[in-house]
Amino acid sequence: MKDNIVVEAENIKKSFGDNVVIKDISFNLKELEHLAVMGRSGSGKSVLIKSLVGLIVPDSGKLNVLGENILDMDDDDIDVIRRQVGYLFQGGALYDSMTVERNMKFPLRRHPDKPSESEIKDLVDETLENVGLLETKKKYPSELSGGMKKRIALARTLIMRPKIMLYDEPTTGLDMITSAEISELILKMREEYDISSIIITHDVSCVELTSDRVIILGEGTSLAEGTFEELSNSEDKDIRSYFTMIHKKK
Ligand SMILES: Nc1ncnc2c1ncn2[C@@H]1O[C@H](COP(=O)(O)OP(=O)(O)OP(=O)(O)O)[C@@H](O)[C@H]1O
Ligand SMILES: [Mg+2]
Known part of the structure; x- marks a missing residue:
């Protein structure tokens, strides 16, 4: 990996039929960096991070993730990369019919190097403890608050010990205090697990708390890039x- 760059995207383009969503975007993510991605609804934020895990394939451009050119890979090789990239989906759903504990075990059981049951139990406990929710182990998602569900969804992703985390609107729909708790947790997870992250968000305080660098997407391209300080005090x-x-959603 060159200069500790974990994601390198160059001249990415993506259209769906006549809808040109990404005209030309280039950016990179450095090891341990937190990059926030802002932009209006429909500007292609989710499309962009989905392309990092092969859920959407760009029409052209270069895309290196953890040193591998993922546009040139077959499905098996992409799976190896995917296991190192955690994705907290927008709306990040848990399986309602499963307890928190079973939700947490689910991704591990499908892992090719499946850990033993006792290792799985330890991983579940340790990861739940880290998001401060060990006591919810036997509960069902319907018994949890929105903020708790987000934290469990985050823990379920972290249990795979990803090198990169993609957070798609981790605080949307939460009150200010709970949002701040999630932002703190994102910071704590970097300390705990050495994770580099891309954080898509409309939540200005989340950007302020978590980001080292920000890019703003619009009109199919990157409109601006800089630190929170620089962009929030921009001349423009x-x-x-x-x-x-004005641009905050909901
Ligand atoms: N699988 C798909 N097929 C066709 N069009 C799609 C697909 N995924 C996204 N799009 C289109 O791409 C555009 C960007 O969508 P995207 O979900 O990336 O927006 P976003 O910036 O994440 O918005 P939001 O802030 O509302 O989540 C939209 O016009 C959407 O309709
Ligand atoms: Mg989105």
């Missing part, structure tokens, strides 16, 4: 407006 009022209520 359109860029500044992403950090005010």
Whole structure:
């Protein structure tokens, strides 16, 4: 991997029929960095991170993840990369019919180097402890609050010990205090597990708390890139407006 760059995207383009979603985007993510991606609804944020795990294939461009060119890979090789990239989906659903414990065990049991049952139990306990929710082990998702569900969904992703985390709107729909707790947790997870992260969010405080660098997507490209300080004080009022209520979703 060159210069500890864990994701390198160059001139990515993606259309769906006539809908040109990504005209031309280039960016990189460094090891242990937290990159926030902002942009209006429909600007292609989710499409962009889905392409990092092969869920969407760009029409052209170069895409290296953990040093591998993933646009040139067969499904088995992409799976190896995918297991090292955790993805907290927008809306990050848990399986309602399973307890928290079974939700947590689910991805591990499908892993090719499946750990033993006692190792699985230890991993579940340790990861739940880390998100502060060990006591919910025997509960069902319906018995948990929205913030708790997000934390469990995060723990279920972290149990695979990913090198990269992709967070798609981790705080949307949560109150301010719970959102701040999730942001703190994102920071704690980097300390705990040495994770590099891309955080898609409309939540300005989440960007302020978690990001080292921010990119703003719009019109199929990257409109601006810089630190939270730089962009939120930008000379350009359109860029500044992403950090005010105008562009906040919901
Ligand atoms: N699988 C797909 N097939 C066709 N069009 C798609 C597909 N996925 C996304 N799109 C289109 O791509 C555009 C960008 O979608 P995307 O989900 O990336 O937006 P977003 O920036 O994540 O928005 P939001 O903030 O609302 O989540 C939209 O116009 C959407 O309709
Ligand atoms: Mg989205």
